[in-house]
Amino acid sequence: MKQVNAEVIGIGTELLLGQIVNSNAQWLSSQLADLGVNVLYHQVVGDNEQRMTDVFALAESRSDLIIVTGGLGPTEDDATKQVVANLLNKSLYVHEDTMKEIENYYIQNGLSMSPNNKKQAELIEGSTLLPNAAGMAPGVAIHENETTWVLLPGVPSEMKSIMNEGGFQFIKRQVGVDATIHSKMLRFIGIGESQLEHDLQDLISGQTNPTIAPLAGNGEVSIRLTSKAATLDEAKDMLRETEAEIERRVGQYLYGSDDDTLEAKVMELLKEKGYSISSAESLTGGRFIDQLITIPGASEITKGSVVCYDTEVKSGLLEVPQLILETQGVVSSSCAETLAVNVADKLRSSIGISFTGVAGPSEQEGQPVGKVFIGIYVDGELPYAKEFHFNGDREGIRNRAVKKGFQLLYQMLTQ
Amino acid sequence: MKQVNAEVIGIGTELLLGQIVNSNAQWLSSQLADLGVNVLYHQVVGDNEQRMTDVFALAESRSDLIIVTGGLGPTEDDATKQVVANLLNKSLYVHEDTMKEIENYYIQNGLSMSPNNKKQAELIEGSTLLPNAAGMAPGVAIHENETTWVLLPGVPSEMKSIMNEGGFQFIKRQVGVDATIHSKMLRFIGIGESQLEHDLQDLISGQTNPTIAPLAGNGEVSIRLTSKAATLDEAKDMLRETEAEIERRVGQYLYGSDDDTLEAKVMELLKEKGYSISSAESLTGGRFIDQLITIPGASEITKGSVVCYDTEVKSGLLEVPQLILETQGVVSSSCAETLAVNVADKLRSSIGISFTGVAGPSEQEGQPVGKVFIGIYVDGELPYAKEFHFNGDREGIRNRAVKKGFQLLYQMLTQ
Structure with a gap:
């Protein structure tokens, strides 16, 4: 199969000033x-002809396909076509039909055209015009010295419109793409990135198609499998074998794939088993229940929550005995267990989960920042609580506590 | 003024596959x-040592300051430190204190450490460790051959934490920045972007230093003022005059500046007036109280919340009379008012706020998606509720409802 190596170059000072993200x-x-x-590769450079020339020349030296966004506008600064033309020893000319369209636009809208607008109608000698249904400046495509260039406006809606209407077609024809890439994400919980990588080391380093890439973030670990083949079916088949081997080794930590989330998985399991859930949240302040309610259909399994941020709410509405608060404190296993039982009781749900701990910035009742108890009570069984020590700032600790709550529920529901 | 030229390099296949944006x-x-x-310049390159070497060498040849994000993790792929060390003819060593912290983390959380984790504790010979309060891998800074390198994790929260805690300080010291750009955000509520722009049109188009940029997002409007001068004091002085003129014209909508948030402003006003607040949240599912609790010091003014997602919780724990539920329904002014009064009563706070409405995706009790009532009760006064119709999907409607709740409180507290 032919390998096509590409790079994407963004032109614009607003990217370099951080005013917009390079979407x-x-x-x-x-x-x-x-x-x-x-x-x-991606590159971003400002509206400066010398630096643009350097960046384009580097791209030409290493890539089969170069896509440039930005620098096609009417102002003095907009130099993309001129710089590419210079690099390819070509000249620019005014495309008459485009020029007429631009003139018509100005007439129809009662605006006066400035001489600069002519720039938007310029094409590189020997290039193909890519029509822009969403704006004024057309895209420009040219294949020269074994490199394919596609020049696009920086406005995302125009850029996408041009690519979808003719840009991708041009690329497929010119660079002769005849492969399909298929990706699948495998999502894990309860195993660290380094452990996962350790368990799959030989697969990861031995395989090039499919490739196996571990990714971490948001308190979870994932693996991205990517295969490349002539057809989608072949690409999918290639993934299946690798996926089965990964499942054989670390399947006990696998909870889903692609767009699955742990939160939605927990919701699905609760539904399957006919459970309803309520939460008693101190440091997490409602974030656990908020994440469940984010998912449409939550009303089938969620009753609600008591956010018991103040101790008075723990002892009042949720009736944690003074004895526990005085001898064990609010950041304790006993308090977490009682909260879990009592919120389930008060809100008449079959499962209660509780979060109590120290989010920081300062310690509380002599307990260190990051110390958290999560309590779980299920329908007539004995409640239990687990202790954790999370790193990070206030927000990080609160997020990790919530994620850990979902993880404990997932484990409980799949045991 | 000394010119410092910088570039930002992102490492990661997920960027090149378009799975994440380079925020x-x-x-x-x-x-x-x-x-x-x-x-x-910005550059992005994958986890490939040869290509990383080429990209880093190019950066070194043209930039005074190079910031690299990504490639500091524990896996085989994570090669940023090694590639930079090679380029600078330096070796890597294990930083013992960091190693101990990582080991402790694993012990405290009952996890087993894999040999790979050692990589995260490695530093380049002669480099400065930049502490990471939000995660495991510290940042690395080194000044060599007249170039300053700052190597950061790819996880945005960790990257930002490291830069704010010591990264920017290191840069200022090393590269001796002596031109100053000063920016100030002015934050507005209760006025639309186009109205604001209209009221300030002549200022916006007439001025270049300071520049005046209106920004919209997240249900609010802001103005960014930016001035450039030799010293910070000069830059600040330049802003002051423009700011005064803006205040003169649209000051009644101005609630704060820079990192002020409406949420924090509401909290400050509650503290000032000695109020405490509780929420009764149906469609918002705890998001209102979560946003208050996000702010350190919330315990002074927040008791907690009852998330009454299920009608049973509204009628049970929060005692909304059956008569209201049957004749007016849960999405009604009467229900919102009763919830606000009763949550304040149950949780013994001086203010109660309630949210009830239809977040979608489908209508509820014949009420359309987006219809929301927000109820407010203050200390012995008559409760009131306001009706809103929000556009957007489930998340958008829930977010707009929460933002509107803060806006109503702000208006109430500043009247």
């Missing part, structure tokens, strides 16, 4: 991945 | 702009 590079990269094109 | 480059660029550093 164009993300969108183009994800679309090119689906075509089987390897995007190996 | 790190945006954040760093905007922060560096505020320091008066010129960011001239």
